[in-house]
Amino acid sequence: MNTRSKPMPANERRSATVEAVVALAADQNPGDITTTAIAQQMGVSQAALFRHFPTKEDILESVMTWVAERLLSRVDAAAARASSPLAALEAVFTTHIEFIAKHPGVPKILFAEIQRPNNSLAKRAVHTLLNRYSTRLQKLFTDGKAEGELDPDLDINAATILFIGTIQGLVVRSMLSGRVAQIRRDAPGAFAIYRRGIVRSS
């Protein structure tokens, strides 16, 4: 027993580390994830982690980068496939919810990181992600107004806040119920109300 772990190229080990953190966050308070727990999840000694990351904070920053890349690329692809701005908004929403359902730890990590007051690497990464996300939404709102799909008087800033809030509300709900899959069931109803709030009145 206690066999030594097989060596692995550094970049693969780093990916595995990030995925271990995301997996652990699903059923643990992200702030309470220790380097020992991460190492255990990977089947590696705790000291091994520090061969690939200088500090724990660098691990968290890598997690944020991973999240930002995956989420934004999926969301962009979904929006590109849509036939209109409003359809794109719904596609972005559905894609985001699907991403969360598949990686329930992600929203928890994001929110845990936001809470921190200091300007850590990871927090700045969340900032950047949210800014990029908001920019995409705002373009869709603007286009939707121009095409007459959305309320011409729509407050774009408020619509952005509420879009993210809708997702947050669903996350809170699913975290309280403990059943991750529930978010898929509740999502359409929540989006329907949101949609009603932003479309052009007929």
Place this chain on the structure above:
Amino acid sequence: MNTRSKPMPANERRSATVEAVVALAADQNPGDITTTAIAQQMGVSQAALFRHFPTKEDILESVMTWVAERLLSRVDAAAARASSPLAALEAVFTTHIEFIAKHPGVPKILFAEIQRPNNSLAKRAVHTLLNRYSTRLQKLFTDGKAEGELDPDLDINAATILFIGTIQGLVVRSMLSGRVAQIRRDAPGAFAIYRRGIVRSS
């Protein structure tokens, strides 16, 4: 210096402890609040805390009880003053936002507590609070339908999730911007969209 702190009745000391935690949470990650920091905030030795609370978790539970009582009583009073279900919903919303603006640490504590997977005392207290809050909302939705103010086909479950999500979105926004007061400015616009999503179409 290092004068000894004046003795205080136990119940007052407990209240002071709760308020110290709420104050600290405003500009600190709630999960990182130590008993030393709480004691310092109160001008008392760390050991003194444990004369009034058996464990740190009991402190957090008291904080949750404090939050639940204050928030629900204010929200109930606001709803009672309103002239119609829809007006009551808006009054509840505004009151809740005002409560958060005055105690910015509160939503952070709530969310930090939700993240935890174990069934701690504090987490169950959050559960109870959210349930009681939802019950009040659902009554307003039902009444609003009956009085013809709200969409007769409104999905009450979704409307509840989105009401809380709207507040969450505003909290996220204000936490990212770092300016707590901003939540008061952004709130009316967000609620306007929400309102549009639930009212009866004319």
Place this chain on the structure above:
DNA sequence: TATGTTAGTGAGTAATCACTCACTTCTGGA
């Protein structure tokens, strides 16, 4: 003024944390 009770404190404790280091094992190319 004397006394029992409650509140406050300094100086601890064991546990746990992120991180280090000297050393071992593996692997890929010459």
Place this chain on the structure above:
DNA sequence: TCCAGAAGTGAGTGATTACTCACTAACATA
């Protein structure tokens, strides 16, 4: 086959955590 460099490890380190305890100071009341 050999060996240099990369990856992995056990056994630490100091710092920090929640919590304890023997003792002291203050208050209420008789």
